[in-house]
Amino acid sequence: MIKYDTVIIGSGMGGLCCAYILAKEGKRVCVLEKNRQIGGSLQIYSRDKTIFETGVHYLGGLDEGQNLNAYFNYFGLMKELKLQKLDQNGYDLISFKDDKQVYPHAQGYENFIDQLAQIFPNERANLKLYIEKIKEVCDSFPLYNLSAEKKDITAAWHLQIDSKSVINSIFKDPKLQQVIGGSNMLYAGLEDKTPFYVHALVVDSYIQSSYRCIDGSSQIAKILSTNIKKLGGEILNYSEAKTFYFNGSEIESVELTNGERIEGNTFISGIDISKTLDMVEGSHIRTAYRNRINSLENSVSSFLVNVVVKPESMPHYNHNIYHCMAPDIWTGGNYTEKTWPETIGLFTTTSSKNPDFTENFTALAYMRYEECAKWENTKSIIPNNINYRGEDYEAFKIEKAEKILDVLEMRLPGTRSKIKSYTTASPITYRDYIGSRDGSLYGIIKDYTDPLKSFITPRTKISNLFLTGQNLNLHGIMGVTVSSVVTCSDVLGNPNLIEKIKNPS
Numbered sequence: 129m130i131k132y133d134t135v136i137i138g139s140g141m142g143g144l145c146c147a148y149i150l151a152k153e154g155k156r157v158c159v160l161e162k163n164r165q166i167g168g169s170l171q172i173y174s175r176d177k178t179i180f181e182t183g184v185h186y187l188g189g190l191d192e193g194q195n196l197n198a199y200f201n202y203f204g205l206m207k208e209l210k211l212q213k214l215d216q217n218g219y220d221l222i223s224f225k226d227d228k229q230v231y232p233h234a235q236g237y238e239n240f241i242d243q244l245a246q247i248f249p250n251e252r253a254n255l256k257l258y259i260e261k262i263k264e265v266c267d268s269f270p271l272y273n274l275s276a277e278k279k280d281i282t283a284a285w286h287l288q289i290d291s292k293s294v295i296n297s298i299f300k301d302p303k304l305q306q307v308i309g310g311s312n313m314l315y316a317g318l319e320d321k322t323p324f325y326v327h328a329l330v331v332d333s334y335i336q337s338s339y340r341c342i343d344g345s346s347q348i349a350k351i352l353s354t355n356i357k358k359l360g361g362e363i364l365n366y367s368e369a370k371t372f373y374f375n376g377s378e379i380e381s382v383e384l385t386n387g388e389r390i391e392g393n394t395f396i397s398g399i400d401i402s403k404t405l406d407m408v409e410g411s412h413i414r415t416a417y418r419n420r421i422n423s424l425e426n427s428v429s430s431f432l433v434n435v436v437v438k439p440e441s442m443p444h445y446n447h448n449i450y451h452c453m454a455p456d457i458w459t460g461g462n463y464t465e466k467t468w469p470e471t472i473g474l475f476t477t478t479s480s481k482n483p484d485f486t487e488n489f490t491a492l493a494y495m496r497y498e499e500c501a502k503w504e505n506t507k508s509i510i511p512n513n514i515n516y517r518g519e520d521y522e523a524f525k526i527e528k529a530e531k532i533l534d535v536l537e538m539r540l541p542g543t544r545s546k547i548k549s550y551t552t553a554s555p556i557t558y559r560d561y562i563g564s565r566d567g568s569l570y571g572i573i574k575d576y577t578d579p580l581k582s583f584i585t586p587r588t589k590i591s592n593l594f595l596t597g598q599n600l601n602l603h604g605i606m607g608v609t610v611s612s613v614v615t616c617s618d619v620l621g622n623p624n625l626i627e628k629i630k631n632p633s
């Protein structure tokens with residue numbers, strides 16, 4: 129039986145990046161993926177011959193000289209990715225109920241200020257101050273800036289204050305306060321929780337530059353997979369990891385649901401952390417550590433309506449829309465049945481076959497897992513495990529989809545007449561596809577009131593088990609890419625990976 133240097137569980141962006149880094153460092157790696165399709169949230173799916181994203185609608189920092197561009201260059205992605213730059217003067221358009229004005233988030237720091245200052249001329253100086261604060265926060269994260277410098281930021285101010293408070297302290301105009309937080313669905317922002325650094329890192333990346341993957345972001349997973357295999361790595365789909373087996377205090381192998389065992393010297397888990405701990409039987413992990421991890425709250429889940437539009441009925445939308453129905457943009461996750469959906473994110477795709485028109489769009493609203501708890505004992509993963517969840521579930525989905533479409537009709541009149549067909553995805557759809565506990569959008573919630581509690585390190589209490597993925601530092605493609613470098617630095621014993629990433633051979 130082969131004994132790998134490193135066995136990686138989960139082929140999401142985090143798992144694939146780790147596999148690439150370690151394979152490039154000469155390690156024999158094997159990635160285990162439970163689904164047919166690799167990529168986790170990079171998966172795509174097709175409806176009426178059009179391609180929908182599962183979870184990566186746009187990427188930031190991809191212009192020449194920017195951070196994600198440098199990382200992607202190292203991973204061999206930049207020269208192959210088919211990308212569409214979103215509208216320079218408004219990659220995100222923020223709008224509100226009963227307000228006809230649409231507010232842009234523009235690319236480029238100066239342009240971001242200029243576009244909003246046209247609408248809020250008295251706030252130009254505050255817009256400048258806001259951008260300075262964002263840059264200050266981002267500068268304190270070395271890996272975000274591809275620097276190997278060691279900085280202790282555990283006492284930094286931006287960990288200990290919430291995003292809404294900082295934004296509201298900078299801007300006088302209540303509408304601009306809302307506009308600045310308007311895309312907070314990108315990090316499931318909550319008024320009493322989300323630290324300012326989360327807002328800053330996510331927003332900064334998109335202000336630098338915003339791109340969408342033409343024909344879907346699964347190309348990222350495909351290119352990475354090809355490059356990993358070229359370096360001698362293996363990726364096994366239909367391989368769901370179930371239980372770790374130990375030799376003394378170290379893991380020796382992982383057993384799959386089909387009974388096969390895969391041996392390795394080190395193991396990296398890129399899946400939901402509590403699910404990782406479920407794979408450790410007995411006393412190898414102390415109850416206190418298990419309890420701490422299991423007590424961490426996950427971010428809210430989502431409900432999506434995936435709409436195929438009639439051919440050539442809708443122009444190509446080269447931006448995303450965030451539309452807020454509630455008086456406050458920071459309350460979206462705390463909706464009631466009556467107020468749902470409080471915020472909707474609308475994301476379109478770019479098709480190489482039909483670049484001048486929108487073939488489809490996804491409308492996303494927050495939804496708590498409990499709403500689907502009734503059907504939690506059903507499971508549905510195409511093509512292996514399709515389980516009809518029942519008529520009441522179908523009715524539930526239609527009711528929710530129609531509510532979202534009603535809101536969209538107000539925001540974009542005429543949308544309904546352009547619909548060819550639609551399907552939906554709920555928290556349990558995400559739970560089943562991504563394998564998380566509760567279909568959470570972005571994993572563990574970061575909380576400014578106790579910032580260190582949600583800080584997960586790649587090292588675990590088991591010396592040869594490491595963690596990676598969106599639960600570590602930050603979610604999103606940028607966050608997960610950076611986390612893979614942190615994880616691999618620990619696995620390899622701190623080689624200067626950043627220098628290698630900056631100067632790839």
Ligand SMILES: Cc1cc2nc3c(=O)[nH]c(=O)nc-3n(C[C@H](O)[C@H](O)[C@H](O)COP(=O)(O)OP(=O)(O)OC[C@H]3O[C@@H](n4cnc5c(N)ncnc54)[C@H](O)[C@@H]3O)c2cc1C
Nearest residue numbers: 138140141142162168169183185186369563597598604605
């Ligand atoms: C709806 C939505 C929209 C988003 N939009 C954006 C966006 O526009 N831009 C952006 O940058 N980020 C976005 N994100 C966030 C981003 O997609 C994620 O943070 C990131 O892709 C997570 O990567 P990951 O490697 O941590 O895990 P995942 O992508 O969750 O991958 C985990 C993988 O592990 C597999 N797995 C689980 N259990 C097992 C097991 N037992 N054995 C084997 N395999 C297993 C899963 O099948 C999956 O493939 C979005 C997320 C969602 C859900």
